[in-house]
Amino acid sequence: MRVLAFLLILLTFGFAKAEIKVVATYPYIASITKEIVKEKAQVDYLASGNLDPHFVVPKPSLSVKLRNADLLIINGASLEVGWLPPLLNQASNRKINPGSNGFLDLSQYIDLIEKPENVSRAMGDVHPEGNPHFHLDPYNVLIISQAITEKLCKLDSSNCDYYKNNLSDFKKRWNEKLAVWNSKMANLKGVKVYQYHKLFDYFLKRYRIISVDTIEPLPGIPPTAKHSEELISKANSENVKMILQDVYHPIKPAKYISEKTGLKIIVLPQDVGAVEEAKDIFSLFDTIVERINK
Amino acid sequence: MKKCLLATLALFTFSYAENVEDLKKELEKQREIIIKLQERLNQLEQQQEVLNQTKEKLQNLKTESTIDKILSNPFSQAKFVPDISLITDFSYVSRSLTDDTYKSVQIPGFNHGFFHSHGDHGHGHAPYNAERGFNFNYSEMYVASTVDPYFDLVGVFHLGKDSFEIEEGYFQTRDLLYNLKLKGGKFYSEFGRLNKFHHHVWNFADAPLIYRAIFGEHNLNETGVQLSWLAPTPFYLLAGFEVFQGDNENNFNRNGFKVCTQIETTTKECTSDKYIKIGDTKKPNLFTFFIKPSFDIGNTSILTGVSYAQGKTRINHLEDDDPHALYGDTKIYGFELTARHTLDSYRYLLLQSEYIYRKFDGARFGYNNNGDLQTPRFVKKQAGFYVEGIYKFAQRWRAGLRYDLINKNDVFINGRNINLPDNMYKYSAMIDFLPSEFSRIRLQYNYDRSLFTENLERKPDHEIILQFNLAIGAHGAHGF
Numbered sequence: 001m002r003v004l005a006f007l008l009i010l011l012t013f014g015f016a017k018a019e020i021k022v023v024a025t026y027p028y029i030a031s032i033t034k035e036i037v038k039e040k041a042q043v044d045y046l047a048s049g050n051l052d053p054h055f056v057v058p059k060p061s062l063s064v065k066l067r068n069a070d071l072l073i074i075n076g077a078s079l080e081v082g083w084l085p086p087l088l089n090q091a092s093n094r095k096i097n098p099g100s101n102g103f104l105d106l107s108q109y110i111d112l113i114e115k116p117e118n119v120s121r122a123m124g125d126v127h128p129e130g131n132p133h134f135h136l137d138p139y140n141v142l143i144i145s146q147a148i149t150e151k152l153c154k155l156d157s158s159n160c161d162y163y164k165n166n167l168s169d170f171k172k173r174w175n176e177k178l179a180v181w182n183s184k185m186a187n188l189k190g191v192k193v194y195q196y197h198k199l200f201d202y203f204l205k206r207y208r209i210i211s212v213d214t215i216e217p218l219p220g221i222p223p224t225a226k227h228s229e230e231l232i233s234k235a236n237s238e239n240v241k242m243i244l245q246d247v248y249h250p251i252k253p254a255k256y257i258s259e260k261t262g263l264k265i266i267v268l269p270q271d272v273g274a275v276e277e278a279k280d281i282f283s284l285f286d287t288i289v290e291r292i293n294k
Numbered sequence: 295m296k297k298c299l300l301a302t303l304a305l306f307t308f309s310y311a312e313n314v315e316d317l318k319k320e321l322e323k324q325r326e327i328i329i330k331l332q333e334r335l336n337q338l339e340q341q342q343e344v345l346n347q348t349k350e351k352l353q354n355l356k357t358e359s360t361i362d363k364i365l366s367n368p369f370s371q372a373k374f375v376p377d378i379s380l381i382t383d384f385s386y387v388s389r390s391l392t393d394d395t396y397k398s399v400q401i402p403g404f405n406h407g408f409f410h411s412h413g414d415h416g417h418g419h420a421p422y423n424a425e426r427g428f429n430f431n432y433s434e435m436y437v438a439s440t441v442d443p444y445f446d447l448v449g450v451f452h453l454g455k456d457s458f459e460i461e462e463g464y465f466q467t468r469d470l471l472y473n474l475k476l477k478g479g480k481f482y483s484e485f486g487r488l489n490k491f492h493h494h495v496w497n498f499a500d501a502p503l504i505y506r507a508i509f510g511e512h513n514l515n516e517t518g519v520q521l522s523w524l525a526p527t528p529f530y531l532l533a534g535f536e537v538f539q540g541d542n543e544n545n546f547n548r549n550g551f552k553v554c555t556q557i558e559t560t561t562k563e564c565t566s567d568k569y570i571k572i573g574d575t576k577k578p579n580l581f582t583f584f585i586k587p588s589f590d591i592g593n594t595s596i597l598t599g600v601s602y603a604q605g606k607t608r609i610n611h612l613e614d615d616d617p618h619a620l621y622g623d624t625k626i627y628g629f630e631l632t633a634r635h636t637l638d639s640y641r642y643l644l645l646q647s648e649y650i651y652r653k654f655d656g657a658r659f660g661y662n663n664n665g666d667l668q669t670p671r672f673v674k675k676q677a678g679f680y681v682e683g684i685y686k687f688a689q690r691w692r693a694g695l696r697y698d699l700i701n702k703n704d705v706f707i708n709g710r711n712i713n714l715p716d717n718m719y720k721y722s723a724m725i726d727f728l729p730s731e732f733s734r735i736r737l738q739y740n741y742d743r744s745l746f747t748e749n750l751e752r753k754p755d756h757e758i759i760l761q762f763n764l765a766i767g768a769h770g771a772h773g774f
Binding site: 051052055057058059060061063064067068081082083084085086087089090091092093094097099100121124125220221222248249 | 443446466468469470471473474475522523524526527528529530532588589590595597634636638639640642688689690730731732766770771772773774
């Protein structure tokens with residue numbers, strides 16, 4: 001009898017403490033989510049910020065994170081298509097399947113750019129929905145935080161007011177930061193750059209920086225000597241100023257082009273955890289703005 | 295006087311107050327009217343807009359497009375087309391054994407050659423890379439989609455030069471509680487590591503020796519159900535069991551047979567009217583169980599597991615030159631270990647190994663030199679393993695080595711070991727070029743010392759395979 005009572009108490013406490021578990025595919029989503037939920041929910045993520053977001057190893061341990069999740073937040077726009085489906089299948093968690101309540105696809109809330117009219121794999125690894133790296137426009141972060149809050153309110157209505165307060169606080173701090181970043185980025189308006197992959201297009205578009213070409217000849221296809229020579233020969237005539245390199249692609253092609261042309265190479269983080277300074281969503285953009293201004 | 299004045303003042307004040315009250319009321323009324331007017335105006339504006347739009351549409355109808363040109367497709371379900379993909383495998387083979395020899399050799403104690411088709415099962419595709427020169431191994435059609443909130447459905451159709459086979463056709467649940475999943479239909483068993491993977495994701499162009507020796511060319515591909523469960527442990531732990539009808543020709547065939555007690559030794563025709571009838575097995579016939587834990591150490595993911603399969607055996611070779619048949623029980627044990635070390639986004643080291651042990655216990659039906667039926671007790675205890683290492687050293691390049699060994703091949707007739715070869719091995723090396731995620735060109739070299747003639751003479755084989763494997767369409771991502 002005493003054991004039963006004890007179990008009952010345990011069960012009651014168990015329910016009382018039942019905070020929701022959120023799993024995000026990428027660290028930046030987890031960072032924004034943490035700003036909204038603070039201590040009221042557990043937040044975890046699957047991909048490492050310092051590795052290529054397209055090619056995440058679907059290790060079995062990731063299924064364990066998905067197994068108990070109440071909410072799965074994904075970037076969407078086919079960024080996870082190559083690694084998430086088998087993990088979801090393995091996790092057998094009915095709460096977070098696409099179409100169920102505990103699933104949120106952020107790309108659905110954003111106007112994606114570079115949406116191709118037609119697709120063929122002859123164009124390389126194109127995303128039919130458009131460029132999926134939308135979180136690198138700092139204004140999109142506001143939309144993302146709003147979408148996450150609305151989803152959380154639906155799932156956990158008892159804490160809705162709390163989430164909404166955190167959201168407005170986050171938005172206030174974010175807008176203050178936006179003012180700082182905007183003024184720092186104003187100098188770079190109209191500057192022309194190369195990048196490895198069309199990774200920073202949203203950021204560049206926001207600040208009117210012109211991406212002339214990419215080091216990879218086609219999305220997902222490694223650099224070729226021929227294409228690198230093309231980049232070298234037109235760097236001068238196009239008045240290109242710098243090469244934006246991500247942390248996970250080999251830096252050798254950028255170095256080669258830089259040696260021949262004298263272009264600066266700037267290594268930019270694309271996600272929280274990509275470089276040491278990018279600890280959360282704020283410092284991610286601080287780091288990008290600071291490095292690109294050097 | 296004072297009183298009178300006061301009274302007048304009071305009266306005046308009251309009446310003034312009344313006037314103010316009236317004014318306020320009037321104002322309120324006016325405001326309400328204005329709001330109503332505003333609303334009415336808005337409504338009118340909206341109506342006007344709708345009218346304009348309608349007018350415009352009407353105009354368009356009259357001028358640009360006639361009524362016939364407006365196409366409607368109200369019953370189109372194009373958006374519900376499932377994921378469809380086609381995978382083709384094509385190879386060039388150079389082999390030191392002639393095609394005739396290659397067709398006649400066998401792994402003694404295990405099979406009667408890779409091309410052998412059992413009496414009652416004429417179906418199935420020839421082994422991959424069967425001939426010297428060019429081989430069109432297959433085109434495989436994948437169709438997969440979510441059925442409804444409760445099920446997914448997958449179909450894999452194996453198209454050979456002159457064969458069609460439903461390689462897999464199964465449903466699985468999406469909505470079971472407690473991280474359970476039920477799978478049903480025809481599919482590859484979860485037994486072992488490699489078994490469930492399709493040829494196009496294998497690390498080498500051919501299956502490991504122990505797989506070909508024990509399961510044959512189809513691996514363990516069966517019809518039945520599987521229940522799997524991802525346990526609520528802090529690390530990955532997948533457990534499950536399967537119940538299958540029993541199709542595997544080498545181990546779990548379910549169909550019985552009739553054996554004549556005496557045959558004519560040259561024509562192999564039955565010369566007696568007495569038969570021994572072995573009935574079908576109970577159906578379903580094959581039961582498997584597996585448990586697979588996985589954990590990470592730093593950048594290394596380790597997946598390990600044990601598998602077990604058990605069923606009754608009916609093997610019918612009564613139509614052969616040397617007519618014989620087997621019946622009894624088979625138990626197969628598997629142990630697997632995979633370790634994958636991530637170096638960066640595009641490079642990794644992979645080590646994969648499996649050990650498989652089989653025990654058969656039953657009777658063998660065969661004939662002596664006089665054509666009399668002999669039914670000795672027949673026991674097989676056989677085992678082997680493979681170990682392979684793969685190094686993906688660039689975004690588009692992989693290289694790998696594999697060592698295969700069958701080191702236990704004890705076959706007992708009436709308790710006496712007939713001393714079959716038990717040192718059968720093979721070395722393989724491969725290099726892969728992946729132009730994109732959808733294409734693969736692989737060069738593989740094999741040195742195979744597992745093949746013997748019927749007289750147990752070893753036939754070493756050198757083999758070079760140049761493989762082209764290409765995929766188009768929407769193909770689901772592959773798991774770990």
